[in-house]
Structures are given as structure tokens and as C-alpha cells.
Amino acid sequence: MQSTGRVATMAGTKSAVRWKIFFLMLCLISINYIDRASLSVAMPLISKEFDLTPAMEGLILSGFFWTYAVMQIPGGMLADKYKPRVVIALATVFWGIFQAAAALCTNATSLLLTRFGLGAAEAPIYPAGGKLNAIWMTTYERGRGATLLDGGAPLGAALGAIIITWLITMLGSWRLAFVVAGVGTVLAGYVAWRYIRNTPREHPGVNDDEANYIEEAQANEHRAEPANLSGRSMDFFKYRSVWCMALGWMCFNTVFYGLLTWMPNYLHKVHGFDIKQMGGASFIIFFCGFIGELFGGWVGDKWKAAGGSPNKVMRTLFGIAAVIATASIFSVAYVKSDVVTVVLLSSTLFFLRWCGLYWCIPSILGTRHKVGFLGGVMNLGGNIGGISVPLIVGVIVQTTGSYFLALMFFAAAGVGLLICSTLIDYERKLPV
Numbered sequence: 001m002q003s004t005g006r007v008a009t010m011a012g013t014k015s016a017v018r019w020k021i022f023f024l025m026l027c028l029i030s031i032n033y034i035d036r037a038s039l040s041v042a043m044p045l046i047s048k049e050f051d052l053t054p055a056m057e058g059l060i061l062s063g064f065f066w067t068y069a070v071m072q073i074p075g076g077m078l079a080d081k082y083k084p085r086v087v088i089a090l091a092t093v094f095w096g097i098f099q100a101a102a103a104l105c106t107n108a109t110s111l112l113l114t115r116f117g118l119g120a121a122e123a124p125i126y127p128a129g130g131k132l133n134a135i136w137m138t139t140y141e142r143g144r145g146a147t148l149l150d151g152g153a154p155l156g157a158a159l160g161a162i163i164i165t166w167l168i169t170m171l172g173s174w175r176l177a178f179v180v181a182g183v184g185t186v187l188a189g190y191v192a193w194r195y196i197r198n199t200p201r202e203h204p205g206v207n208d209d210e211a212n213y214i215e216e217a218q219a220n221e222h223r224a225e226p227a228n229l230s231g232r233s234m235d236f237f238k239y240r241s242v243w244c245m246a247l248g249w250m251c252f253n254t255v256f257y258g259l260l261t262w263m264p265n266y267l268h269k270v271h272g273f274d275i276k277q278m279g280g281a282s283f284i285i286f287f288c289g290f291i292g293e294l295f296g297g298w299v300g301d302k303w304k305a306a307g308g309s310p311n312k313v314m315r316t317l318f319g320i321a322a323v324i325a326t327a328s329i330f331s332v333a334y335v336k337s338d339v340v341t342v343v344l345l346s347s348t349l350f351f352l353r354w355c356g357l358y359w360c361i362p363s364i365l366g367t368r369h370k371v372g373f374l375g376g377v378m379n380l381g382g383n384i385g386g387i388s389v390p391l392i393v394g395v396i397v398q399t400t401g402s403y404f405l406a407l408m409f410f411a412a413a414g415v416g417l418l419i420c421s422t423l424i425d426y427e428r429k430l431p432v
Contacts, residue, residue: 021132026151029152031188032152033160040061040262042174046174055394061261061394064118064122066387072126075125076128076373077376092125096183101114101182127373128372129359133359143297143298143300146357150356151297153289162280164177166279200215226367245420314424315424321351323418324347325348328344328351352414361378361424364429366429
């Protein structure tokens with residue numbers, strides 16, 4: 001790898017290790033969501049085996065988010081203190097272990113405990129990824145870095161539906177499918193440790209051109225930081241942008257996690273999809289989200305590079321995303337056609353996932369030593385939505401016998417996303 005770096009330097013071209021690292025992060029987050037989605041895909045089988053009510057299904061689906069949310073800020077602080085490499089690698093290994101352990105469960109209680117472990121282990125991955133974005137990417141690359149990082153969510157959800165469905169069908173057991181997924185995740189953690197580094201100069205594949213390019217861009221950014229920093233992380237909560245960042249991400253995740261956890265059951269119970277049809281429809285819907293996320297990141301970076309102000313770029317893209325996603329999910333409640341339902345859900349995810357650009361916000365608002373903390377704050381807000389939405393939808397469905405009010409709840413969250421995204425100042429780095 002070192003000889004490759006020297007050849008690239010002699011040729012006068014930058015190496016591209018930063019993009020390879022974020023492609024690896026895309027893969028890790030995809031695996032993250034394959035493991036999360038596995039329970040939703042297998043829930044009809046698990047529910048029948050364990051004789052679960054809709055409310056208990058909602059409790060188990062939400063259990064992951066309890067520990068995941070609680071560990072967000074500690075996970076971000078760990079990334080700030082111990083650097084991203086070790087945090088990402090260890091998190092990946094441990095969540096693989098808990099994913100495989102779910103195969104040993106014999107009742108709802110034991111399954112819920114494995115979901116607690118999975119949530120705690122996965123918690124640091126996003127804040128640490130946001131820290132990597134601040135370290136490795138320049139200002140005009142962070143939109144693509146953020147959406148590569150976060151694009152693993154819809155891609156993993158899409159692939160999870162196909163892969164877990166295929167494993168269950170091939171192996172004849174949801175338990176064996178969970179073991180295979182868990183072992184694969186542990187191996188991915190080893191790959192992450194081998195390839196990721198905390199700074200460009202530490203990586204043997206980075207040549208001088210790439211290292212100088214990143215360091216020059218970051219030096220310019222660091223010179224623009226406020227001179228008098230308080231150093232107290234809690235001071236972030238004095239600023240409207242931080243609250244709107246957390247609340248906006250909560251509204252976003254209310255819609256996304258609502259679809260991630262309940263859409264397979266919705267398609268099964270309302271539209272009569274069997275497990276194979278659910279897998280195919282889920283792949284289409286979430287893969288549209290993946291394409292939309294990459295498109296949003298590309299547009300954001302290109303528009304900024306062409307001279308668009310951060311406020312204009314971000315508010316416009318988030319505004320378009322929120323309005324179209326809200327209109328699409330609202331319309332789902334009123335259509336009967338299976339095909340139109342899948343098209344509308346695909347539209348919802350395509351535009352909603354533009355908001356993966358939210359993962360630029362911690363590095364926009366935070367100074368170099370606080371990006372992990374801000375990423376944890378943002379994802380804590382997001383996962384309050386993750387905790388509440390499976391429970392809320394479960395209660396709604398059990399009480400009303402219908403998904404109509406659940407879809408209206410998602411539409412209301414879309415309106416909240418629009419308001420919060422508009423109120424963030426994307427041009428001011430906070431003096432903390």
C-alpha cells in the first residue's frame with residue numbers, strides 16, 4: 001500500500017483512501033441495518049412462535065432503541081476521546097455477537113434482552129462516523145461523506161429484507177438466519193479495524209497529495225472557528241440550531257423507523273403480501289431511499305461548490321424532501337392498489353433520505369473536538385423517535401384495528417421535519 005501511495009504521488013494524483021473509508025462505512029451501516037431489519041422481517045414468524053400481541057411486538061421492536069438512544073451521547077464522547085477506529089471496530093464486533101445470540105431466545109423476554117444488547121453495541125457507530133467525516137472530508141465533500149455514511153440505512157434495510165428473507169427460506173429457520181448474520185458482522189468488525197485510521201497521515205495508503213489536500217482544507221476550517229470557546233459541552237443547549245438539529249432528526253427517524261419496523265407487517269396485514277412479496281417490496285422501497293440519499297448528497301456538495309450558501313442549499317433540499325415525503329406517506333392512507341402503495345412508499349423514502357445530509361450538521365455547528373458529542377446529541381434525538389414510534393404504532397393498530405392513524409402520525413412528523421430544518425443556521429459554528 002505504501003508503494004501504491006508513492007506511485008500516485010509521482011503521477012501527481014491524489015490517492016482516494018477517504019472515499020474507500022466511507023465506502024467501508026457504507027458497508028458497515030448497511031450491515032447495521034440488515035441486523036436491525038432482520039427482526040422486522042422475521043416478526044410474523046416470531047410472533048406466531050411466541051404468541052405475541054401487536055402491543056408486545058411493538059415493545060420488542062422498540063427495545064433496541066432504548067439502549068441505542070441512551071448510549072448515543074456516551075458513544076459520541078468515546079469517539080471524541082478514543083478516536084473513531086477502535087470505537088467503530090469494537091461496536092461492530094459486539095453487535096454481531098448480540099445479533100447471533102437472538103437465535104438462542106425462547107420467549108419474548110429473552111428476545112427483548114438481546115435487542116437491548118444490540119442497541120447498546122450499535123450506538124457509537126453513527127457518532128464515530130460523523131467524527132470520521134469531520135477528520136477525513138473537506139467542506140465540499142462532507143455532503144457525499146454524510147450520505148455515504150447514512151446511505152447504509154436504506155441500503156441495509158433493502159438488502160436486509162432480501163437477505164434475511166432468503167436466509168430464512170434457504171435455512172428453514174429464522175434462528176439460523178440470525179446466526180449467519182451475526183457471524184458476518186463480527187468479521188466486518190475485523191475488516192474495519194484493519195482498514196480505518198484516525199487521521200490521513202496514519203494510513204499507509206494515503207499519499208502526500210491526499211494528506212496535504214485534507215490538511216489544508218481543515219486548517220482553513222479551523223481558522224474560521226470562534227476564538228473564545230467555552231469548552232463546556234452543555235453550552236450547546238443554549239442554541240436553537242442544536243435543539244432543531246435533534247428535533248428534526250427525531251421527526252425524520254419517526255417516519256423512517258416507523259416504516260422500517262412496521263411496514264412489513266402493514267404490507268402483510270393490509271395488502272396480503274406473503275414473506276417473499278414483503279421481501280421484494282421492501283427491497284424496492286428502501287433501495288429507492290438509498291438512491292435518493294446519494295443523489296441528495298451529490299446535489300448538496302455540487303451546489304455548495306458552485307457558490308450556493310449553506311443556508312440556501314440545506315434549507316432548500318430539506319424543504320423539498322420534507323414536503324414530498326409527507327405528501328407521499330399521507331397519500332398511502334387513501335390508496336387501495338398494491339402497486340400504487342409501493343410506488344408512494346418508494347417516493348417517501350427517495351425524498352426523505354435526502355435528509356442524510358443531517359450528518360453534515362455536527363461538523364457544521366461543532367468545533368473539531370466536539371463533533372462526536374454533537375453527533376451523539378443529534379442521534380439521541382433521532383432515537384427518541386425510534387423508541388416511541390414502534391410503541392405508538394403498536395398501540396394505534398391494536399386499539400383501532402387500522403393503520404390509518406399511524407400513517408397520519410408519520411405525516412405529522414414530516415411537517416415537524418420541515419419546520420426544524422428551516423430553523424437551523426447552517427452558517428454559524430458555535431463557540432463551544
